[in-house]
Amino acid sequence: MDPVHVTIIHYSATGTVHALALAAAEGAEKAGAQVRLRKVPELLPAAVIDAVPAWSRHVRDTAHISEAALDDLAWADVVLFGTPTRFGNPAAALRAFMETTGPLWAAGELAGKVYSAFTASNTAHGGQESTLLALANTFYHWGGIIVPPGYTDPVQFESGNPYGTSHVAGDGPPGEVARRAARHQAARAVEVAAALKAGRRDRR
Numbered sequence: 001m002d003p004v005h006v007t008i009i010h011y012s013a014t015g016t017v018h019a020l021a022l023a024a025a026e027g028a029e030k031a032g033a034q035v036r037l038r039k040v041p042e043l044l045p046a047a048v049i050d051a052v053p054a055w056s057r058h059v060r061d062t063a064h065i066s067e068a069a070l071d072d073l074a075w076a077d078v079v080l081f082g083t084p085t086r087f088g089n090p091a092a093a094l095r096a097f098m099e100t101t102g103p104l105w106a107a108g109e110l111a112g113k114v115y116s117a118f119t120a121s122n123t124a125h126g127g128q129e130s131t132l133l134a135l136a137n138t139f140y141h142w143g144g145i146i147v148p149p150g151y152t153d154p155v156q157f158e159s160g161n162p163y164g165t166s167h168v169a170g171d172g173p174p175g176e177v178a179r180r181a182a183r184h185q186a187a188r189a190v191e192v193a194a195a196l197k198a199g200r201r202d203r204r
């Protein structure tokens, strides 16, 4: 049986969201999926990045990760998006990639896939939900099947964000709870997509 295809598309300046993306990849793989981990191209000038050591370090550390392409979306049964909060919204670099998807959207190829998202912010009330809900606006336009983590696993009562895994970067890098939440979120998306895939196969 063809495994569930998961594409994880993320932007991360200083590695927080990247750590969540890696955990999500682990969760999806453990659930039996084939995974593509992708970053989106940086938009900001090198001078801005070079001025922040953690930022330039992260650019170097993730140089081996491929940039997202439209085929990564077309291939996927599940697409997980990760972004830091930027003034309560998704990062412009991720939005810029999403705005290249018009041709797939027009061909109906973004509909019927499972979508879910995760984020980080510097402070606890710094806009995690608004960022995740802003991404979901686009999933509606795509005709996506939005699969949030809700409170479907005990870890959700520890990490506490039913909209999507979220980490407060001001508290340090994602720890075991945030990484477990990301693994759970990805595994749940795979489980729903596997059921959809099997149902669609049976209908043929």
Ligand SMILES: Cc1cc2nc3c(=O)[nH]c(=O)nc-3n(C[C@H](O)[C@H](O)[C@H](O)COP(=O)(O)O)c2cc1C
Residues within 6 Å of the ligand: 011, 012, 013, 014, 015, 016, 017, 018, 084, 085, 086, 087, 088, 089, 119, 120, 121, 122, 123, 124, 125, 126, 127, 169
């Ligand atoms: C332009 C800009 C806007 C930001 N806006 C917010 C914000 O609204 N709320 C917040 O808590 N943190 C904000 N932050 C902090 C980032 O969300 C935080 O550094 C990020 O989640 C860390 O993730 P990363 O390591 O993957 O880049 C902002 C950072 C930048 C550079």
